[in-house]
Amino acid sequence: MTLPGTAPNPPGADRTFQVDLRGLVDLLSHHLYSSPRVYLRELMQNAVDALTARRTLEPAAPADAFGVRLYADGSVVRVEDDGVGLTEADVHSFLATIGRSSKRADRLAEQRGDFIGQFGIGLLSCFLVADEIHVLSRSARTPDAPAVEWRGRGDGSYTVRTLPASARPRPGTTVTLTPRADAGEWTRPAQVHALARHFGSLLRHPVTFDDGTGGPGTSVNPEPAPWARTYPTPGARSRALAAYGEEVFGFKPLDTIELDLPAVGLKGIACVLPETVPAGRRHGHRVHVKGMLLSEQAEEILPEWAFFVRCVVDAESLRPTASRESLYEDDTLAAVRDALAERLRAWIARAAASDPDLLGRFLQAHHLAVKSLAVHDDEILRMLLPWLPFETTDGHTTLDEFARTHRTVLVTSSVEEFRQVAAIASAAGLGVVNGGYTYDRELVHRLPEIRPEATVADLDPDTLTAHLDPVDRETELAAAAYLAQARDALAVFDCDVALRTFQPASAPALLVDSREARHERTRSQLAREQEGGLWGDILGALRQEAPRAQLILNQLNPLVRTAVAIDEPELARTSAEALYGQAAMLSRRPLRPAESSLINRSFLDLLAHALRKDS
Known part of the structure; x- marks a missing residue:
């Protein structure tokens, strides 16, 4: 039998691949495989596929009748199986596969669809590390089948010979590689053993390794996958699965979730990370297909919100x-992906219903992941919103506890807004939640869906100032001149000034200024600067009545009571600027350049005034 387009050759004569073999190997190494180490996985996959085909021929054979044996002594790497074997026609067929696959990398996927196509492509990967490949095989399909030998070399030449059955007494295939000098990293005995364990630890057929030192071979997969074993108690099973997760991923799981999807033959575990991870940081998951490791970085088996777990699974029906x-999408x-997401939701629900300690530790580490899920998942929202921690004027607490003491829950639109008002609002008895963190404001507004008695509203400056006590008329009149000078000094910041009483008395002033108000004032300023131009017209069309900031002075503070009594105009202006600067800094928002300049100037002016007074 000859390849299409080749002339007949005598048995055993050298032939040449009708493709550019070196170019094909370059295609594999640069565009298909991530590392030369995959050669061993491909050989093991070929062997396992052959065993599966042999089992179909002989279903009554004992479970351990057929296996895979690996050998590496530093000079050769050998993979031997008791599989279905090859005929000479099969050999020429996989050679034809090599020819058909050589034009484009995406054709390789088509050729993997059958046993012979997979075998040929698997052999191609061996040229990543070897100068010569030797295949000796005997088919199990007929009792008196002869042996067939194929020997391929890196220069593109090969030979095919039919040998007596005695050349291989038992059916199966042996592939022997002669590694290149520069491939020692992947073909040393210890590395071959490690790669075999890495790729094949969950294979269902027995696999052994021999390093050529004369000792007994060692098992690559001595035990079934941990989820496939029998345990004396549920507790023993849970501990074994957790120990396996720790061995694989290097951390002790907060909990281990068993995964089982019979429809696609998927089993495995999801290990809950014990520590917080950055939001949206997706972890790679270990995916095995029919026992063979496919990927350690498979992100696509779980949705983006499930970044709090790492999975190891073995599946029958996923397509590489x-x-x-x-995995092929x-x-x-x-x-x-949807079914595994549902398993994670079910685990959260069980923890909420029956293990509050576990739920508390989980939420402490992964509340952001749960919040991202609760925004779009009504069931998770109903179960977990009462448990989720939020930053409030009562400290870090759950919404359930917070709503019990505050009938109206106010929520800010930014972190800086919360920091501006937290101390004053708390002293005034207002219940305010920091809505500036990711998902928090949206979730707080959904509280009435599960707690109908609760009322939620956005915090605005009017709400806060309405809860600050006005001063009496006599005090207001006495401070009128100072307040007028303060308003004039702060007009450049579009800031009004008012006098109130509020706790704590140690706070001299409160600057009430929302982010939206600052943006509107900035837009108005730009429109004025660009008046008459295109951008001025556009910004002018967008302009609304620019809301003013408010500097609220605290009459209960001794410093403020002294300041409002100042009758020296320049000193009054300087003190107002200093109070504004101090309140702006306490708000923890970014300072504008003009505000930084004002703080420096007012400090120096007050220092100069004090020095003049002393002199």
Whole structure:
């Protein structure tokens, strides 16, 4: 039998691939495989596929009748299996596969669809590390099948020979590699053993490794996957799964969630991370397909919000890409992703219902992930919103506890707004939640959906100032001249000045100024500067009545009582500027350049006044 387009050759004569073999190997190494180490996975995959085909031929054979044996002594790497074996026609067929796959990398995926196509592509990967590949095989399909030998070399030449059955007494295939000198990193005995464990620890067929030192071979997969074992008690099972997760991922899971999707033959575990991770940081998951490790970085099996777990799963029906290093995005994968997401939701629900201690530790580490889920998931919202921590004027607490003591829950639109008003609002008896963090404002507004008796409203300056006590008429009149000078000094900041009484008395002033108000004033200022131009017209059309900031002075503060009695105009202006600057700094928002300049100037002016007075 000859390849299409080749002349007949005598048995055992050298032939040449009708492709650019070196170019094909370059295609594999640069565009398909992430590392030369995949050669061993491909050989093991070929062997496992052959065992599966043999099991179909002989379903009554004992479970341990067929296996895979690996050998590496530093000079050769050998993979031997008791699988279905190859005929000479099969050999020529996989050679044809190599030819068909050589034109484009995406054709490789098509050729992997059958056993022979997979075998040929698997052999191609061996040229990443070897100068010579030797295949000796005997088919199990007929009792008297001869052995067939194929020997391929890196220069593109190969030979095919039919040998007596005695050349290989048992059916199966042996692939022997002669590594290149520069491939020692991947073909040393210890590395081959480590790679075999890495890729094949969950394989269902027995796999052994021999390093050529004369000792007994060691098992690559001595035990089934931990979720496939029998345990004396549920507690023993949970501990074993957690220990496996710690071994695989290097951390002790907060909890271990068992995963089982019979429809796609998927089993595995999800390990809950014990510590907070950055929002949106997705972790790679270990995905095995029929026991063989496909990827350690498979992000696509879980939705983005599930960044609080790392999974290791083994599946029957997920479809690998051509490189067999990631998953093909199809309807099956989408269904698996949705089903696994539902398992995570169910775990959260069980923790909320029956294990508040576990739930508390989980939320302490991963409340942001849960908040992102609760925004779009009504069931999670109903279950967990009462448990989620928020920053409030009562400290960090849950909304449930906060709503019990504050009938009306006020929520700010930014972190800086909360920091401006927190102390004053708390002293005034107002219940305010910091809505500036991701998801918080939206979630607080949904509180009445699960607590109908609660009222939620946005905090605005009028709400706060309405809860500050006015001063008596006599005090207001006495301070009128100072307040007029203060308003004039702060007009450049569009800031009004008022006198009130509020706790704590140690706070001399409160600056009430929302982010939206500052943006509107900035837009108005730009419109004035660009008046008559295109941008001026655009900004002018957007302009609304610019809301003013308010500097509220605290009559209960001794410093303020002294300041409002100042009758020297320049000193009055300077003191008003200093009070504004101090209140702006306490608000913790970014200072504008003009405000920074005002703070420096007012400090120096007050210092100069004090020095003149002393002299």
